[in-house]
Amino acid sequence: IPEYAFIGRSNVGKSSLINMLTDRKSLAKTSGRPGKTQLINHFIINDEWYLVDLPGYGYARVSKTSKKKFQKFITNYFEQRQQLVSAFVLVDIRHKPQTIDLEFMQYLGENGIPFGIIFTKADKLKPNAIDNHVEDYCKELLKTWEELPPYFITSSSKKIGQDDVLNFIDATNEEIEALKKE
Ligand code: GDP
Numbered sequence: 146i147p148e149y150a151f152i153g154r155s156n157v158g159k160s161s162l163i164n165m166l167t168d169r170k171s172l173a174k175t176s177g178r179p180g181k182t183q184l185i186n187h188f189i190i191n192d193e194w195y196l197v198d199l200p201g202y203g204y205a206r207v208s209k210t211s212k213k214k215f216q217k218f219i220t221n222y223f224e225q226r227q228q229l230v231s232a233f234v235l236v237d238i239r240h241k242p243q244t245i246d247l248e249f250m251q252y253l254g255e256n257g258i259p260f261g262i263i264f265t266k267a268d269k270l271k272p273n274a275i276d277n278h279v280e281d282y283c284k285e286l287l288k289t290w291e292e293l294p295p296y297f298i299t300s301s302s303k304k305i306g307q308d309d310v311l312n313f314i315d316a317t318n319e320e321i322e323a324l325k326k327e
Contacts, residue, residue, distance in 0.1 A: 238279070267305055
């Protein structure tokens, strides 16, 4: 079964996004307190694919040792997952591109792991500000990448972007099925 992994800085809105995508409010608990999602959670969607909830990264106040441990944990995951189709890196649409996110995307690229970007909390910006922020983000990416990854603009509180993400995953799964049949 194909897997899609969701990851981002803690407090980026990952639990809320997963709740929106799975439409089951009780599945991933949201919290105002960063760092609650500690281990990997798997959600099977329509018997067709796995949504993999990876722990958030980039807490300000953790020791070097636990940062190292976390990195090992994440790299182990990415090195071992045969079924992983794509990762989604979540970024708060209000923020300028953050080194930690860009470095993580770099890591994915270097390891041949396809990824998309999910901009979260779009309800917090006016439409023209959304466009500006996304444009700035893309400009930053184009400094190191030849091509832009697929990206999605979402708001879990306003239910924006749900179909965009799910349709992308469905289309990708169909492509995989078609390739298998060839
Ligand atoms: P996680 O740590 O990445 O899992 O983030 P959470 O889903 O727990 O969200 C962190 C905080 O951001 C919570 O206070 C949420 O209510 C808030 N939040 C998450 N998504 C949205 C959104 O789309 N819009 C707004 N306005 N707030 C959000």
